[in-house]
Amino acid sequence: MKFLQLKSILFPFILVVYSNIFAQDFHQREPLSVEELIYRKDPTRAKAMFTKGRYLVLENLRNNSRTRFYEGDLFRFKTKDDFVFENDIYSIKDSSIVITSLNEVTNRYEYVEIKLNEIKRIYKHSKKKIHINLYTFAPVGYLFIEWAAWKTPPLSNSKLPLAIGLSLAQPFIGVISNQFRSRRITENYRLRIFQSF
Numbered sequence: 001m002k003f004l005q006l007k008s009i010l011f012p013f014i015l016v017v018y019s020n021i022f023a024q025d026f027h028q029r030e031p032l033s034v035e036e037l038i039y040r041k042d043p044t045r046a047k048a049m050f051t052k053g054r055y056l057v058l059e060n061l062r063n064n065s066r067t068r069f070y071e072g073d074l075f076r077f078k079t080k081d082d083f084v085f086e087n088d089i090y091s092i093k094d095s096s097i098v099i100t101s102l103n104e105v106t107n108r109y110e111y112v113e114i115k116l117n118e119i120k121r122i123y124k125h126s127k128k129k130i131h132i133n134l135y136t137f138a139p140v141g142y143l144f145i146e147w148a149a150w151k152t153p154p155l156s157n158s159k160l161p162l163a164i165g166l167s168l169a170q171p172f173i174g175v176i177s178n179q180f181r182s183r184r185i186t187e188n189y190r191l192r193i194f195q196s197f
Contacts, residue, residue, distance in 0.1 A: 044068050052196055054092040058122055058183070059190045075099065076123035078182075079114065086126060092193060116191055123182045130174045139163035 032040070039046040047070055048055065056069040069075050069089060075097070076086045087099040096115045103110045134141075140163045143154040154160060183189045 054195050057192050062188050077119050078121040079118045080120045121182045121184050130171050136170050139166040
């Protein structure tokens with residue numbers, strides 16, 4: 001009993017001493033600069049404000065939103081010749097971009113310059129692979145847990161159609177997300193180059 005009382009007294013004391021040793025007083029902290037605060041709140045806007053040079057902008061004219069791409073960013077697109085690129089932007093020129101692309105013949109990276117009017121489609125993310133694994137059949141597995149816990153056979157369980165539907169829906173959700181991952185350059189989506197000074 002005395003050990004428990006001693007433990008309940010010593011633990012808060014050690015916690016307070018430990019936090020005071022390694023803590024830094026609030027008034028001794030160095031304040032963050034305005035640039036660091038803006039980078040912390042919105043990194044893409046901060047890049048637009050503080051990075052000098054050209055950057056690529058994908059504009060959605062329907063909802064007035066912009067996605068910015070800078071040198072060094074990963075850029076996924078498809079050209080009018082049906083070549084798909086997923087490479088880093090090396091440099092941005094007046095009316096074209098230069099990317100680094102792997103030449104499979106020579107097995108070396110080369111610089112490829114692509115005009116903006118040759119780009120047909122922009123991809124938001126890479127194509128997701130459709131995986132069928134144990135997680136896909138987790139809703140059906142829940143029926144076996146009910147069978148073990150409450151002796152309800154899976155074939156006579158009223159939740160069987162729902163579990164099968166959820167298991168079959170998971171691969172289809174991946175297929176659908178792959179269909180809506182791109183934006184076609186049309187009158188609603190415009191690709192332009194801006195210069196920041």
